[in-house]
Each structure stands twice: as structure tokens, then as C-alpha cells.
Amino acid sequence: MTGAAEAQLALRDVTVSFGGFVAVDGLDLTVNRGELRCLIGPNGAGKTTTLDLICGRSRISSGAIVFDGREIHQLSEFEIARTGIGRKFQVPSVFRELSVRDNLEIGSSRQYGVLRNLGKFGGAADRERLERLAELVGLSDDLDKLAAQLSHGQTQWLEIALILAQDPQLILMDEPTAGMTAHETEKTAQLFNTLRGKHTLIVVEHDMGFVRDIAETISVMHQGRLLAQGTADEVSDDPLVREAYLGSGGIGHA
Numbered sequence: 116m117t118g119a120a121e122a123q124l125a126l127r128d129v130t131v132s133f134g135g136f137v138a139v140d141g142l143d144l145t146v147n148r149g150e151l152r153c154l155i156g157p158n159g160a161g162k163t164t165t166l167d168l169i170c171g172r173s174r175i176s177s178g179a180i181v182f183d184g185r186e187i188h189q190l191s192e193f194e195i196a197r198t199g200i201g202r203k204f205q206v207p208s209v210f211r212e213l214s215v216r217d218n219l220e221i222g223s224s225r226q227y228g229v230l231r232n233l234g235k236f237g238g239a240a241d242r243e244r245l246e247r248l249a250e251l252v253g254l255s256d257d258l259d260k261l262a263a264q265l266s267h268g269q270t271q272w273l274e275i276a277l278i279l280a281q282d283p284q285l286i287l288m289d290e291p292t293a294g295m296t297a298h299e300t301e302k303t304a305q306l307f308n309t310l311r312g313k314h315t316l317i318v319v320e321h322d323m324g325f326v327r328d329i330a331e332t333i334s335v336m337h338q339g340r341l342l343a344q345g346t347a348d349e350v351s352d353d354p355l356v357r358e359a360y361l362g363s364g365g366i367g368h369a
């Protein structure tokens with residue numbers, strides 16, 4: 116990291132408990148602007164819950180979450196999205212009965228309401244932007260296909276394009292390569308490497324091969340806490356990380 120790196124997101128001593136069960140426990144995590152951070156950890160470590168807390172889907176019990184110098188943990192999920200935080204969930208939420216183009220038109224519109232949006236798109240700049248987005252995620256040849264006809268990987272890329280259409284500063288991705296073929300996973304790594312620097316990304320992943328392909332810094336969670344942080348080699352060689360993964364097939368099968 117250079118001296119110019121600027122913290123964009125900071126979780127400060129964040130704790131959440133659900134009915135007495137502490138899922139995230141005094142978590143401190145800082146992510147710099149433009150960084151691609153991977154968040155790994157054994158099942159139940161608190162990774163998805165951490166994303167839920169950042170985007171306002173769950174509420175912290177104590178601590179603070181600061182984004183771009185502003186505390187966001189008291190804002191609603193909608194207000195947090197408006198600050199520039201986008202979230203990709205494990206299950207894509209594309210409109211399967213519409214074409215890829217229509218999906219992108221809806222995603223690109225700044226107004227809300229599906230039917231309203233379809234009628235309000237169409238300037239040359241809008242079309243150009245849509246085509247750039249489709250090209251970025253490798254769907255240029257599929258614009259007129261129904262989303263339902265896309266492969267699993269293509270559906271995930273469409274979902275990513277829909278998030279990019281909102282131009283969020285920070286994008287939270289939960290297991291983006293789950294269920295993808297090796298080739299799709301490779302293409303997704305290329306896509307993420309293209310996004311690096313343009314957006315800040317936090318990627319929760321189990322596929323260590325993918326993580327190695329994209330991550331500079333990896334944060335490892337265990338039992339709701341930050342267990343280790345470093346490069347892929349540093350965290351893979353860390354005895355504490357190895358111990359945390361015992362019983363779950365090792366870090367390679369995280």
C-alpha cells in the first residue's frame with residue numbers, strides 16, 4: 116500500500132448479536148479507496164453478516180461504521196445505497212423474463228419503477244454507456260437474449276453490470292463465483308482485476324484460487340473476529356489461520 120492510500124471504509128469495534136449469539140465480535144476493518152479486499156474465513160465466521168452490517172441489512176449492536184468520513188450505521192439500507200454502496204447477493208436478482216438489454220436499461224436508469232424506466236431510456240449517451248457495460252462484463256453478443264437463457268456465470272455478470280450501472284463507489288460481493296465453471300471463474304477474476312482501482316471492492320469468497328488471482332490484501336475472519344490479514348501467502352502460512360480452518364477441509368477448500 117502506498118503512503119497515499121486513503122481509508123474509505125472503517126468498521127470500528129463492530130459487534131452484532133442475534134438473540135445472545137455474537138456473530139460479529141469487536142471487528143476492526145479498514146478498506147482503502149480503490150482497493151480490492153477479499154474477506155475469507157471458515158463457515159459461520161461472520162463474513163456475510165459483516166456485509167449485511169455495512170449495507171444496513173442488519174444493525175450493529177455496538178461500534179461504528181464510517182464510509183467516506185461519515186457514520187452510516189444508523190442510516191437505512193436505502194440511504195446507505197444512496198451514499199454509494201452497492202451489494203451483490205449470492206442469488207442474482209435480474210429480471211429473467213426480460214432481455215439483457217432491458218435489464219441494463221432498467222439498471223442504468225437513475226429513477227425508480229421498472230415500467231417507468233423502460234420508457235425513459237434511449238439517448239445516444241445512454242446506449243453507449245449500456246454497450247460499454249455489456250462489453251465490460253462480456254455480454255455484448257447477448258444483449259437481445261432473455262436473461263433466463265443466460266448461463267449461471269453470465270447471469271452473475273449481468274447482476275454485476277446492474278450494480279455497476281449505479282456507479283457505486285464501494286461494491287460488496289458475496290461469493291460471486293459460487294456455482295461457476297472454472298472458465299467462468301477465470302473470466303470473473305479478469306473482470307474484477309479490471310474494476311480494481313475504479314471502485315472499492317470487498318469480496319467474500321471460498322475459492323482460494325480465485326482469491327489468489329484477485330486479492331492484494333486478504334482479511335481472515337473467525338468466530339466474528341479479524342483473525343489475520345495479509346497477502347495470500349502470508350495468510351495461508353499463518354498457523355492461526357490453519358488452525359481456524361481445521362475441520363473444514365483446509366484453507367484451499369474454505
Ligand SMILES: Nc1ncnc2c1ncn2[C@@H]1O[C@H](COP(=O)(O)OP(=O)(O)OP(=O)(O)O)[C@@H](O)[C@H]1O
Binds near residue numbers: 136137157159163164
Ligand atoms: N439473523 C440471524 N439470526 C441468528 N443468527 C444469525 C443471523 N445471521 C447470521 N447468524 C449466525 O451468525 C453466524 C455467522 O454467519 P455468517 O453467515 O455471517 O457466516 P459466514 O462467514 O458468511 O459463513 P458462510 O461462509 O457459511 O456463508 C452463523 O453462526 C449464523 O448462523
